[in-house]
Amino acid sequence: MLGLYTHSEHFELVHHRVLTQAAVMFKEALSCFLYLSGLLQQAIDPCIYPELLPVKTVDRQQYLGKWYFKAAVSHTEADIQQFRALDNSWFTMEETANDTLQLTGHMRIGDACIKQTWTYHLQPERDDLELEGRPQRRNLLWSGxxxxxxxxIVFQEVEPPLNETGTVDSLHRHMLYARHSDVKDELVTAFLKNAVCHNMQASVRPPQEKEFCA
Structure with missing residues (x-):
């Protein structure tokens, strides 16, 4: 009985070691598989996707205040053409009433300063901002x-096709805004590169060669 017991004990020990080694090998194989899967995913879809900031749930207070316009991108040149005349611009976002935001822009075009105001409303059934006078336009906020x-922050403007049979949005652009006027160039470059990855080849950056408007 002693010999049989010793042999059984030895068998259990060997069996345990085999299972342990198998578990280690499985974990290593799984780790390798996940790593390769990640590389494959990046190769198939290397684009970075921004994070949507639903206006119904996001803390709006942290997005109030001053913002500097840094770049705009789109699938078409026509959607961003109006920004090419700008030397620089900055904006203030204020909450003027419950579920109402007012955006005031100070834009430098040549030697002239232009001030313009837009009013946005928050609707309970929408995750974007409704621009007063243009209810068909979607105005989405994305993280940086x-x-x-x-x-x-990234501000997206989208308008549907001009007719029911159309398949292309009549407006579709993204604008990058920063808290500081002197944001690093590599950050703007990263924004432009990621836009290209999403087939938005048209882009514009304000030169900021003149003083900002008061």
């Missing part, structure tokens, strides 16, 4: 992830 910039 596209630019690797925590102090930035």
């Amino acid at each position: 992830k596209w630019a690797n910039c925590p102090d930035c």
Whole structure:
């Protein structure tokens, strides 16, 4: 009985070691598989996707105040053509009433300063902002992830096709805004590169060669 017991004990020990080694090998194989899967996913879809900031749930207070316009991108040149005349611009976002935001822009075009105001409303059934006078336009807020910039936001404007049979949006552009006028160039470059990855080849950056308007 002693010999049989010893042999059984030895068998259990060997069996345990085999299972342990198998578990280690499985974990290593799984880790390798996940790593390769990640590389494959990046190769198939290397684009970075921004994080949507639903206006119904996001803390709006942290997005009030001053913002500097840094770049605009789109699938078509026509959607961003109006920004090419700008030397620089900055904006203030204020909450003027419950579920109402007012955006005031100070834009430098040549030697002239232009001031313009837009009013946005928050609707309970929408996750975007409704621009007063243009209810068909979607106005979405995204995090600064596209630019690797925590102090930035991306503002997207989308309008549907001009007719029911159309398949292309009549307006579709993204604008990058930063809390500071002197945001690092590499952050804006990252935004532009990620936009290209999403087939938005048209882009514009204000030169900021003149003083900002008061």
